[in-house]
Amino acid sequence: MLSLQDSVGKLKGVGPKMGENLASLDILTVEDLLTYFPSRYDEITPINLEDAKDKQRITVKGTVISEPMMSRFGYRRSRLSFRIMVGQGVAQVTFFNQPYLAKSVQINTDVTVMGTWDQSRNEIKGTKLLTSNPNEEKGMGAIYPANKHIKQATIRKLIRQAYDQYQRVIATLLPISLRQRYQLMERREMIKQLHFPDNREMAKLAQRTAAYEEFFLFQLRLQALRRAHRQENGIQILYDNEELREFIRTIPFELTSAQKRVVNEICRDLRRPYQMNRLLQGDVGSGKTIVAGIAIYAAISTGYQVAMMAPTEILAEQHAEKLARTFSGTHVNVALLTGSMKAKQHQELLNQIENGSVNLIIGTHALIQEKVDYANLGLAIIDEQHRFGVKQRQALREKGDHPDILAMTATPIPRTLAITAYGEMDVSIIDELPAGRQPIKTTWLREKQLDQAVNFLKGQLEQGAQAYIVSPLIEESESLDVQNATALAEQYQQRFAPHYQIGLLHGRMTNEEKSAVMQDFQDGKLQVLVSTTVIEVGVDNPNATVMMIYNADRFGLAQLHQLRGRVGRGSRQSYCLLVADPKTDEGTARMETMVATTDGFVVAQRDLELRGSGDVLGSRQSGVPEFKVGDPVADLKMLQIARSDAGNLLNEPGWDEKAENQPLVLYLKRHQLATHFD
Template identity: 40%
Template structure:
């Protein structure tokens, strides 16, 4: 008897095609049903070429009349296509991958293309559109092996993501639709519900089996929308359920360290501050104190824009630890940043009697051993350092607080290694990269979050100007005038992974030219990632102390460099930087009371590049910038590999767009765990079973007994 859950149950599917499907993550009928369309062609939502409007996102179906490679400027090849329907002709251009497209698209192909409409004169065009090959037009004009008949009946056609290997083996969208239709004849997915009847009713959700059918074979746009909502809601509900269970497990863990009282250190730190705390800082400190004096370990994320004063908030938490005879550890992602934090903390803490040490990977053995002994004996209150803090020989006498700065630079295991140096310590994560609210809920849903959106008194917004590379002489003259007035500045060059060696060479050569020809009378310094930590620290110390007028470098200065006298930031080839990077770089100036400027110089702008630079010029609010960045790049790219792991279970939901669904699912998940923490009640057993089967291994911290 044949297994009706296996791909072998599908007629006409040979071993070779099964292997290719398995490479795409489809190894069973269940996987096939969970292989969601990437988008749909709705007859009513399709556009005629004649009716296209400038700037709109549109779907067009037509026949390829001509296709070929053209040589552009600087010898760059591009692939051009003329796509025609009954109303007109649309020009399509791909500037990269010309050889690939020349094999993938030929005259006579029927394509569905989706992209942003532009016009050159009166000619409609799209650049780099998404496309699906729907079939071929025969010599007599008949459509061969295509879905053309579906376009005329008004049906909604699912288009599936397909790899090159899938296309070559005859497993494009059309064939996948056929496979899934045959799979429905064999079995009905979603026969076993994964949400209780109470939840389905309370939130107006479509039954699971109906949702599967509508997603793959939509009967109407309205029913398809309901099915998508059901699947997104379910994904987000289970993600939030894992957070709710983790939070519950943490609340049931009594911390081994008690912060019972404030004392002389916290009072002395407050008295020693040379400035007044902002309302946002005071509020964050109150939230930290409330957590630290509680019975469960703190797990809090402090988000603050660049220059908003997160470090002093963390210092108050560390002073409270010292008041309670407990030690703190402060981990930073780079040696430059660790040294800077160490210097700042020493300046404020040591006059108060709080001892601070620095641990990095390049310290002499004897120095390191002496520091480790002081930590073990409790003679040092705070250890500041880099990844060197994770070494097995780093032990504490009474560790009570773990602070991780720029937490997105560290992996989950690295954070856990540091936490494991004490039994259930309090944990404070900090980031100067503001994260949109939806992503915070979706990725850090088990953490408490403090926001610092207020800038310290006296800070002035940084003036941001977007200028062509041709304006460089005037920008450099402005920089020279600022140096003459006693200020300092930065000139930053891009360093992109794919072209790192070329970029670094260009940055070093530019430094030589600037030193010899542009600013021969000024003191220039160079800093980049290939220098040793010692060399970088020497340069940074010279810049901090005013021995360098202009610091030339790569993005090594992106985070944490804090020199109040620097008032000018010049970013070369700004179009090559991401929004978050640009915002972080701009945050290196405007840290004192003097007016500061950031110049974004570009060589050649794409539409995405223009969008990024315009966003930078329009606001200095990092939280607004993060929302724009998420919309442009998507959640996974915004958060980076280490943080986006939480998103890997989301196949349909989009955290940048589905905030309302997220909120609804989160409230339901947290209410459920508050009502029945172990999901033992009869109506909740199906949820418990599905969670244990599908998510328990991914979220091992979630313990439901």
């Protein structure tokens, strides 16, 4: 029996070495091979020159009307040039570094040339010279993503063999009602037309079918997973409402309306009998920690423990200090668990966690080690959750008996991507800043304006403020012409001595060294902190009013926005100075976006448009999928429709018992456990 799950090793010509080469492209099964879709097509059917558009990849058939000229330059580089008559027009043809083609080009003979049309020069920059054999393949030639281990021709040949051999077992997954509604192909025809299209229209229809199928299957998996979570028995945290209100009244400031709305959403989940799985999104400085604090108090007031996992020791320490102040005088006992603790101290704390004498445990991934046994874990909070891998997040979930999960992120995720990445989570958004916070003024300066930036920074220091200076590197790099943190710290020490003290912070320092520098900065012993991006997350000093970023075009938009959020934590006006001479249009666009808006969601949407969905959060860590055909930004409407259709199908009684849906049921069973979402 043939199956699409057969190993590619079953195909003729695929031995162990070829199997390894295919695996380097993530092709392990016949289905992987058949769904390894082309990235683009070359037009093989010849066209007339008057129909060609500038920079279009074209194929033309013509007669050679000039002797071929071969010239050589540089090391093993060559240029072959000749002219051809196509219909009534004449075009220059140039091939680079393919000298062996010269013997195929003779005056007054017919040739077929594939290449890129340069209208202004009346020239075809050739990529391929075809014979004028009447049996030459016509239509569109698929071009696949390849690597050094495997050639285009090999991929094409194997896909043709796999399709010919397995086409009978390609089952259509989409229900007939959806195919008819959107005029989509059956799966077998879709795969055929993507790899071997009859014409451009058929290729487009196949691409539309594949994009919708991809979105629909993804959303079906996600929503089935979400329903499965809801069917699991969770913990009901039936806190006393009046006691929680009493605690909220002790908070020394009024919650924003967005914070109140989010607190209500989280508290409703705590009381429900299934496991909470909620993402709390809020821009830097929007007040997520106090919202988490209210949820922590609700859980602990009913006898449960709470674990809060942060990505760095600096951030874990800051949370522990802040929450210890928040819960001062209550029955919340705060403990800090990190990997750098002394062995005796570590063991004592493990005993206290196990016997329940501490009920709020804050730490790094040390919280999920096997030796850590919780007495009664009711709520697990993951801060900056995209910085943890899926397995780490799952490990925290598995501590205790289905504890409620609250994931937090200060990286604003556009709604476009939230639908895609976190469709299995309920999402709460804090979309307003606390009262009294002033928007950070952002300025972009060229390097020749650096003295202006330094003078401005000095003026802020003279008013008693503090500043951050960020560099992309720790030490000099021969390959990158960028300022490095160590050299910058020395420069500023010389420039500002003896009036101001400069500190240095980078990832190669020990945790103790980092903590000591941070404490000195917090205490005002250091006026300027020169750092790498280690300060991107969680550092909180309300007296810092300037964030100066060297070579700012080297950073992504999300990272720049996170860095900017380190200032503006107090009531004083704060500033972000971006020093950059971008070499690309994208670098310029990033600088212009940062100057134009301080809204993290606008920044994130622009980042998505510039970089694509796969790069915004880092797909391997965050679980954001990389779709083969669909683009969640360009095809957002299709993604939303597919989401709605998947939900409607799951709501249909007995949908999984219908004969026409059995291939879909099998697909879901096969992929549900393999899904990379936790």
